[in-house]
Amino acid sequence: MHLHRYEKIWIIFGTGALLAFLIILGIGAFYQGSQPPSCMVTIDPQNVQAHEAFKEENLGLNQVGENEYVVNILASAFNYDLGKDENGAPVKTIRIPAGAKVTFQATTSDVIHGFELAGTNVNMMLEPGYISEYETTMDNPGTYTLICNEYCGTGHHLMYATVEVYE
Numbered sequence: 001m002h003l004h005r006y007e008k009i010w011i012i013f014g015t016g017a018l019l020a021f022l023i024i025l026g027i028g029a030f031y032q033g034s035q036p037p038s039c040m041v042t043i044d045p046q047n048v049q050a051h052e053a054f055k056e057e058n059l060g061l062n063q064v065g066e067n068e069y070v071v072n073i074l075a076s077a078f079n080y081d082l083g084k085d086e087n088g089a090p091v092k093t094i095r096i097p098a099g100a101k102v103t104f105q106a107t108t109s110d111v112i113h114g115f116e117l118a119g120t121n122v123n124m125m126l127e128p129g130y131i132s133e134y135e136t137t138m139d140n141p142g143t144y145t146l147i148c149n150e151y152c153g154t155g156h157h158l159m160y161a162t163v164e165v166y167e
Ligand code: CUA
Pocket: 076, 077, 078, 112, 113, 114, 148, 149, 150, 151, 152, 153, 156, 157, 159
C-alpha cells in the first residue's frame, strides 16, 4: 500500500498529539496525589468509629460555640446516620437556629454517596477513606432535605434526612 508523504506526516502528527494528550492527562490526574476538593482528611472506612467525629455518641448535631455547630454524619447504603435520640430512636432531623455557623462533617463506611442539602449551596461527594467538610451559615429558616445525589445501589432513592432551620 502506498501512503502519500503528507498522509504519513499527518498520521504521525495525529498519533503523537493523542499520546501527548493522554500522557499529560494521566500524569495531571494523579500529580502530587491530587484528589477531589473538600476531601483533605483521610479516615479508615473499615473503622470509622476510630475517628472522634464518627463515634456513635458524637454523630448528629454538636454545639461547639455560642452560635456554632458541627454536624457529624456517617453515610452508608442506604442511610445517613445522625445518631440516636434520648429514646434510642435514629435521628432523622437536625434542628439548627437561623444564622448559626454550621460545619457539616461527613464520611461513608461503604461506597460513594452524595451529600446535597437541596435549596442550599451545600453539596459534597462522600468517598470511602475521606472526610468531607462543608462550612456554611444557615440564614434562611425552612426545612431542607438532605439527599444522596450519587447513585449508590437499589436503595439510593431512600437515602435522605432533614435539616430544619428555625427562627
Ligand atoms: Cu447513597 Cu445514593
